[in-house]
Each structure stands twice: as C-alpha cells, then as structure tokens.
Amino acid sequence: MVSPVVLSITQLNTYIKSKFDGDEWLTNVFVSGEISNFTNHYKSGHLYLSLKDDKCLVKAVMFARNARRLRFIPQDGMKVIVRGRVSVYEASGQYQLYIDDMQPDGLGALNLAFEQLKAKLQSEGLFSEERKKAIPKFSKRIGVITSPTGAAVHDIITILSRRYPLAEVVFCPVLVQGEGAAPQIIDAIKRFNRIKCADVIIMGRGGGSLEDLWPFNEETVARAVSASDIPIISAVGHETDFTICDFTADLRAPTPSAAAELAVPDINELKYSISYSEALLKKIMAEKVLECKKTLNELTKSYTLKNPLNLIEMERIRTDRITERLSNGMQNKKSDAKAQLISLSGKLNALSPLSTLSRGYGIVYDKNENVISSVSKLQKDDEVSVFLSDGRVNCVIESLEDKNE
Numbered sequence: 001m002v003s004p005v006v007l008s009i010t011q012l013n014t015y016i017k018s019k020f021d022g023d024e025w026l027t028n029v030f031v032s033g034e035i036s037n038f039t040n041h042y043k044s045g046h047l048y049l050s051l052k053d054d055k056c057l058v059k060a061v062m063f064a065r066n067a068r069r070l071r072f073i074p075q076d077g078m079k080v081i082v083r084g085r086v087s088v089y090e091a092s093g094q095y096q097l098y099i100d101d102m103q104p105d106g107l108g109a110l111n112l113a114f115e116q117l118k119a120k121l122q123s124e125g126l127f128s129e130e131r132k133k134a135i136p137k138f139s140k141r142i143g144v145i146t147s148p149t150g151a152a153v154h155d156i157i158t159i160l161s162r163r164y165p166l167a168e169v170v171f172c173p174v175l176v177q178g179e180g181a182a183p184q185i186i187d188a189i190k191r192f193n194r195i196k197c198a199d200v201i202i203m204g205r206g207g208g209s210l211e212d213l214w215p216f217n218e219e220t221v222a223r224a225v226s227a228s229d230i231p232i233i234s235a236v237g238h239e240t241d242f243t244i245c246d247f248t249a250d251l252r253a254p255t256p257s258a259a260a261e262l263a264v265p266d267i268n269e270l271k272y273s274i275s276y277s278e279a280l281l282k283k284i285m286a287e288k289v290l291e292c293k294k295t296l297n298e299l300t301k302s303y304t305l306k307n308p309l310n311l312i313e314m315e316r317i318r319t320d321r322i323t324e325r326l327s328n329g330m331q332n333k334k335s336d337a338k339a340q341l342i343s344l345s346g347k348l349n350a351l352s353p354l355s356t357l358s359r360g361y362g363i364v365y366d367k368n369e370n371v372i373s374s375v376s377k378l379q380k381d382d383e384v385s386v387f388l389s390d391g392r393v394n395c396v397i398e399s400l401e402d403k404n405e
Contacts, residue, residue: 010090017088020095026086031097032105033058035078047074051082051097060084060097070102072113079105110210110217117219117244126226132250133231135262136199141168142263143198143230145188148173152206152235152256159257164264170197176205181215186224193229200263201228203245204235204256216243225249235259363387375402 007015020026033051040047045064050057060082074080084099104112121127142160146152153171160169172191174184185203192198203225205213215221216236225232226248234249235256246252253259364372365385372378378397386393 009093013088013090013093016093016095017090020087021085028083029086029097030081030083031058032079032081035074035080036076038074038076047099049074051080058097059094060099062099062102066100071109072104073116074102081105110214114210114217114244117217117222118247121219121222121244121248126222127247131226135231135233135251137265139167139199139264141170141198143192143201144169144171145174145185145192145201145203146205146256147176150176150206152204155255155257156202156204156260159260160264163261163266165267167264175215177208177212177215182218182221185215185221189224189228189232196230198230201230201232202235202253202256202259202263203232203249204253204259205237206256207238207241213237213241213243216245219244221245222248233259233263362393375400 031051033053035049036052036057037050038047039049045067047062047067049060049062051060052058062084081103082097082099083101084097086095086097088095103109125131144153144156146156148171153173157169157171160167170192172188174188175181176185189201189203192201205216213236216234222244225234225245231250233251233253234243234246235253235258236243236245237255239254251262253262363386365387366372366377367383367385372384378384378400380397380400382397384395384397386395
C-alpha cells in the first residue's frame with residue numbers, strides 16, 4: 001500500500017499542469033464556442049475571454065504575439081473556432097485555453113474584418129459625399145500608384161496616352177499585395193501630396209482574391225486616401241470587387257482601365273466639340289452680320305437719316321412750344337398766387353386789432369395788463385390803461401355805469 005504524500009498547493013498545481021501538458025490531445029485542440037467576458041488589455045496586447053456553449057464555459061487567453069495576427073476584432077457574443085492548447089495556470093489552479101489562432105465561425109475572418117472596418121469608418125463620416133473632391137476635367141499631370149509589373153499599369157498608361165496625350169503621367173511603383181504593400185501605398189500618396197506633382201491620382205491593381213486585395217482594405221491606407229488633398233480614383237480589382245479604399249476615395253472605378261477613362265477627357269471628342277462649336281459660332285455670326293446689314297439698309301433708306309437737318313428743325317420747334325407752354329403756365333400760376341395773397345391779406349386785416357383801433361375803438365387793461373371786457377370787472381378808483389391806435393392813456397375810475405341796470 002502506497003503511503004499518502006502531503007503536497008503543497010504549488011506541488012499539486014504543478015503536478016496537474018504536467019498532466020495537462022503531457023496529454024497530446026490537449027496540446028493542439030480546436031474548440032468552437034461563443035465569446036463572453038472579452039477584455040483587450042491594450043498595454044500588453046493580450047486578449048482575455050471566456051468561451052461558452054449552452055451548458056459550460058472555459059476561460060481563455062490569447063497572447064499579444066498571436067493576437068496581432070488577427071484580421072478582425074473579437075467581440076462578446078461572436079461565435080468563433082479557436083486552435084490552441086489546454087493547460088493549468090498554476091497561480092490560481094484553474095485550467096484554461098491558450099489560443100494560438102481564432103477564426104469566426106461561419107463568416108471568414110477577412111470578410112468579418114472588412115465589415116467591421118467598413119462600419120467603423122462609415123460611422124466617422126469618411127464615406128460621406130460631402131468629403132469627396134471633384135475630379136479635374138483637364139488634368140495636366142496624372143499620378144499612378146500601382147505595381148510596375150502588373151497589367152494595370154500598362155492598361156492605364158495606354159488609355160491615358162490614347163485619350164489625352166496632353167497630360168503627363170507620373171508613375172509611382174509600389175507593392176500591391178503582401179505585408180509590405182500597405183506602407184508603400186501610404187508613402188506614395190503622401191509623396192504625391194508633399195511634392196504636389198499630380199492633379200489627380202489613380203490608385204489600383206488588377207483582380208485577385210480577397211487576401212490579395214487586402215492592402216486596400218487596411219485602415220491606415222483607407223485613412224491616407226481620405227486625407228489626400230489630391231483627388232484619388234480607386235480602381236482595385238474587377239467590377240465586382242469592392243475594397244474599403246473604394247468608399248474613402250473621391251471616385252471609384254470598376255477597373256484600372258475605367259479609371260484612366262474617368263481621369264481624362266477623350267481628345268477626339270474635344271476636337272469634335274471644338275469643331276462643332278466653331279461651326280456653330282460662325283453660323284451665328286454670319287446670321288448676325290446679315291441681320292445688321294439688313295437693319296443698316298433700312299436705316300439708310302429712312303427719311304430721317306436722309307434729311308437730318310429737318311429732324312433737328314422739328315425738334316427745335318417742339319422745344320420752343322414746350323418752353324412757351326411752360327412760361328405761360330408759370331405766369332398763370334404767379335397771377336393766381338398773387339390774387340390769393342391779396343384776398344388773404346384783406347381777411348387778415350379785417351380781423352386785426354389795429355384795424356379796430358383805427359376806427360375809434362380802444363382796448364382797456366387793468367394794472368396787471370389783463371383785458372377788461374365788462375364793467376363788472378372794475379371798481380371805483382381802479383387804475384386802468386386804454387390803448388388807442390396811436391398811443392396809451394392811463395386813467396382812474398371815478399364812477400361806473402352798467403347799461404343793463
């Protein structure tokens with residue numbers, strides 16, 4: 001019989017951990033479940049979460065070195081399939097899942113990352129039409145950002161040369177797939193804006209898988225496209241391919257060839273338009289000249305132009321008549337005003353106190369210069385003044401006689 005051994009907690013947890021680590025079934029497992037209690041430790045970059053189904057739950061961790069490879073952002077409630085190993089965290093004695101890789105269950109990681117970034121940038125307004133810049137109609141220099149070896153650059157340059165040979169093509173070769181592509185694309189955009197050597201930029205590549213086109217779905221590239229002061233035409237992949245840069249660019253073209261056609265006008269169409277406008281202008285000018293000649297002929301035959309002195313004489317007579325009517329009107333107006341003034345003067349004179357005084361009447365004032373209009377306002381020995389037409393008389397009342405008595 002084996003004698004019992006007393007273990008410390010550390011010894012126990014270490015022993016259990018060794019059992020987990022030694023089980024080949026637990027060193028590389030695939031587990032599906034729903035994420036809960038998700039935490040992104042931003043300082044360390046580690047991801048902490050739990051995976052659960054309808055009955056059970058297991059804690060899990062994804063260290064930064066593996067988390068950096070994720071194309072999407074894990075979220076609570078998201079169903080995923082993870083690959084990793086099961087071991088014991090000795091400090092707490094809890095077993096947990098150490099995740100090496102994680103994929104969405106159902107929707108692919110790249111598709112999920114695409115939709116997440118699309119929703120994020122759209123909420124920030126980077127897709128808004130108000131932010132987009134107009135493509136110049138007659139660009140002098142066309143910037144091209146694409147691979148130097150792909151068919152896209154050949155198609156773009158060929159179409160630009162054919163449609164509008166007056167424009168200069170400024171080519172900036174970059175990688176268009178792989179890990180180093182995104183930084184090169186961003187650097188090319190910034191270089192064009194810094195040097196200001198293009199009026200419009202065509203950025204694109206030929207078709208490929210979603211992973212091949214992924215540099216144009218990178219958030220940093222999409223933001224560089226949106227921040228460009230020079231208008232950018234995005235032409236990535238085929239007509240059915242869409243990238244995040246298509247939404248942040250000022251204009252999306254279904255193919256690189258179509259982008260070249262959208263960037264410049266067709267010189268043959270311009271020549272035709274100019275020729276048509278020239279012919280139309282000549283026609284309009286000829287019709288206008290003919291109309292002016294006709295008007296001139298009519299004026300030449302008119303009586304007025306043939307006898308201009310008669311016209312002047314007629315105007316003089318008309319002016320004299322107007323002057324005479326104006327003078328007579330002013331004289332009549334003056335006479336009427338004079339007669340009205342005499343009438344108003346007579347009425348005013350009849351109402352004047354001086355006129356009354358001149359007919360032998362007087363105005364009596366008491367010593368306070370108040371007008372006396374009745375005997376009842378006077379008493380014996382009152383001092384009064386009588387104003388006549390030519391002076392003033394000071395009197396003392398000796399007696400009073402009321403005619404009503």
